[in-house]
Amino acid sequence: MREERTAAIVLRTRVHGESDKIVTFLTQDWGKITGIAKGAKRSRRRFVNVLESFTHIRLRFRPSRADDLAFILGCELLQAFRRPSQDLQRFALASYMVELADVMVAGQEAGQEIYALLLHALASLEALSPLPALFLPAFELRLLVELGYAPNLRTCHVCGTSVFPRAPDEPALLFSPSLSGLLCPRCDTQGGATFRLSPATLRLLQTWLASGPLPDLSAESWSPRICQETRSLVSRLLAQHLPRPLKSLAFLERIDVPPVAAVPGQAACIDDAQSG
Ligand SMILES: [Zn+2]
Numbered sequence: 001m002r003e004e005r006t007a008a009i010v011l012r013t014r015v016h017g018e019s020d021k022i023v024t025f026l027t028q029d030w031g032k033i034t035g036i037a038k039g040a041k042r043s044r045r046r047f048v049n050v051l052e053s054f055t056h057i058r059l060r061f062r063p064s065r066a067d068d069l070a071f072i073l074g075c076e077l078l079q080a081f082r083r084p085s086q087d088l089q090r091f092a093l094a095s096y097m098v099e100l101a102d103v104m105v106a107g108q109e110a111g112q113e114i115y116a117l118l119l120h121a122l123a124s125l126e127a128l129s130p131l132p133a134l135f136l137p138a139f140e141l142r143l144l145v146e147l148g149y150a151p152n153l154r155t156c157h158v159c160g161t162s163v164f165p166r167a168p169d170e171p172a173l174l175f176s177p178s179l180s181g182l183l184c185p186r187c188d189t190q191g192g193a194t195f196r197l198s199p200a201t202l203r204l205l206q207t208w209l210a211s212g213p214l215p216d217l218s219a220e221s222w223s224p225r226i227c228q229e230t231r232s233l234v235s236r237l238l239a240q241h242l243p244r245p246l247k248s249l250a251f252l253e254r255i256d257v258p259p260v261a262a263v264p265g266q267a268a269c270i271d272d273a274q275s276g
Pocket residue numbers: 156157158159160161183184185186187
């Protein structure tokens with residue numbers, strides 16, 4: 001097979017045998033690729049500082065047939081994100097974001113949007129100070145959208161009645177994670193376990209869904225209720241689609257990043273409307 005080139009983000013690296021490394025990338029043009037870098041453990045010259053997690057590189061490789069490993073010919077550094085190595089919170093967030101992208105993207109079907117989203121999120125993690133409270137839920141929601149799991153926040157999932165836009169003084173609506181949609185007051189017993197979303201949270205989420213790849217969060221501030229409802233919505237949607245728990249989540253929680261991802265019972269702090 002001939003040599004290919006693409007921009008890529010390193011998702012994870014592990015040592016293989018005496019001197020090789022097996023590396024998984026999210027690429028701009030080839031979706032997710034796992035390849036072998038022969039001699040990478042020893043060759044400081046060919047792969048210097050380019051196979052670390054979160055590094056943005058230009059990858060030269062020979063594609064594999066079927067499920068075999070690609071053959072990594074070389075990597076050129078495009079951008080090293082340095083703040084995760086200097087700041088534990090940012091390191092935990094970056095680790096979580098790349099692991100989430102890794103488990104949610106199955107293979108080469110990933111489009112450029114997911115690569116662009118992860119790159120944008122890592123660049124924002126490098127640039128934003130302080131980090132906005134809803135930085136991670138905004139990333140998680142956009143990832144769900146790009147994977148085809150966008151929630152329906154405009155109409156009642158059961159009867160189709162429009163519930164958009166919502167005036168600030170209107171009552172909160174129930175959201176059903178299992179249906180991935182809202183329920184109007186007439187249909188609000190039909191969604192299984194549900195929780196409330198206030199008009200202000202719905203407005204924020206609808207703005208986010210309409211923008212891409214990530215909303216500009218730098219000058220935003222949100223009420224505690226909006227933060228809590230947003231985190232609850234995103235964590236429960238993720239719980240519907242995550243194929244396995246993430247290893248990086250325990251680390252994220254240990255260093256006191258606000259609860260963001262799917263852990264049984266974790267989102268129960270919010271005013272649950274119904275369960276079961
Ligand atoms: Zn309805």
